[in-house]
């Protein structure tokens with residue numbers, strides 16, 4: 001692994017370590033979910049979870065990894081000097097100014113910090129801080145402007161500033177490292193202001209060659225967990241991160257990094273990425289619509305998901321000439337059996353119309369979905385069915401859960417993929433080409449794409465050189 005161009009700032013390293021530790025702990029926890037996402041094959045199991053997992057565990061949302069965890073809580077005194085807002089009741093305007101507003105400059109405030117505990121609510125917090133329910137009511141009745149106060153999380157800190165008469169004059173709540181709510185008492189009552197710090201966006205690059213698994217390679221390349229997930233999601237239609245990743249695979253990305261006062265605080269979007277899987281190179285470039293396209297302008301999203309369930313392992317492969325284990329007779333296995341825990345969600349592989357949702361002795365609970373004239377997908381042995389015959393479904397929509405209904409021995413999803421009425425191997429069937437960008441947008445996209453491709457190529461050369 002090589003991290004190109006940037007030695008990480010110390011703070012980022014600290015964040016990363018925190019993230020690694022927390023991520024590690026999360027995976028060590030004996031959670032049912034973690035088990036469900038594992039695949040046989042030990043070490044690779046973490047990489048596997050990336051297949052359809054768009055969201056990370058709570059702490060890792062939106063790339064705000066670590067930030068919520070160990071960024072120092074700014075004190076009201078120093079945060080207040082950064083920006084000034086013009087106070088208006090609901091809409092709040094942020095302006096750059098180095099002066100803090102102090103509505104009672106003569107009145108020296110006494111500050112106290114109250115840390116949010118688990119199971120806490122505002123009433124408890126206000127009471128601990130020594131303020132009345134009436135004060136709280138006055139603040140919450142400001143409505144929308146103070147709505148963020150209702151989303152307090154354990155570990156966060158609320159600062160209370162009181163005057164000599166122990167009246168609440170000012171409250172500050174740092175929602176995250178960018179957003180801060182301030183409530184100030186004025187002659188006409190409390191007023192809320194929302195402050196948003198301006199982040200500077202810089203572009204960074206990272207590359208890695210996979211030596212153990214995809215997840216570790218990403219961490220070693222110095223990229224955040226959320227970015228690793230995003231990378232897997234971008235290429236998830238082309239590469240099965242559960243089964244296809246091999247030692248020697250490599251990736252190479254250009255991504256945004258957000259800085260606050262020169263300190264790297266969070267990761268932004270992936271702007272361009274290349275993934276080389278088993279010698280085959282895939283590229284994706286982010287367009288202004290927020291979607292990813294290949295270098296030639298085709299959407300990275302395909303009409304079908306390769307696998308409609310997060311499975312543990314394949315218990316039976318597609319085999320049109322499978323011999324029955326007992327009778328020795330040839331009885332085709334027209335689909336793939338994905339072993340998964342009972343209750344694991346089953347998704348529609350593509351958008352379409354449900355043409356059957358029923359029960360039979362052999363199939364158990366089953367759902368068939370028709371995708372246009374040409375394609376049909378079948379999902380068997382479900383515990384629950386979430387869709388009815390005639391319903392329109394979207395790709396990725398939950399249509400049921402894995403079960404063992406019908407003539408089966410263990411919980412699994414039997415999945416079939418038919419093209420023009422004949423069974424094809426769902427693992428290898430050539431899926432229809434994805435949509436291309438509209439002509440109007442294509443020219444603009446292609447010029448961006450060419451630049452990005454050149455950047456990626458440079459990045460790769462540097463990586464190769466540094467590995468020699």
Ligand SMILES: [Zn+2]
Nearest residue numbers: 335336337414
């Ligand atoms: Zn089967």
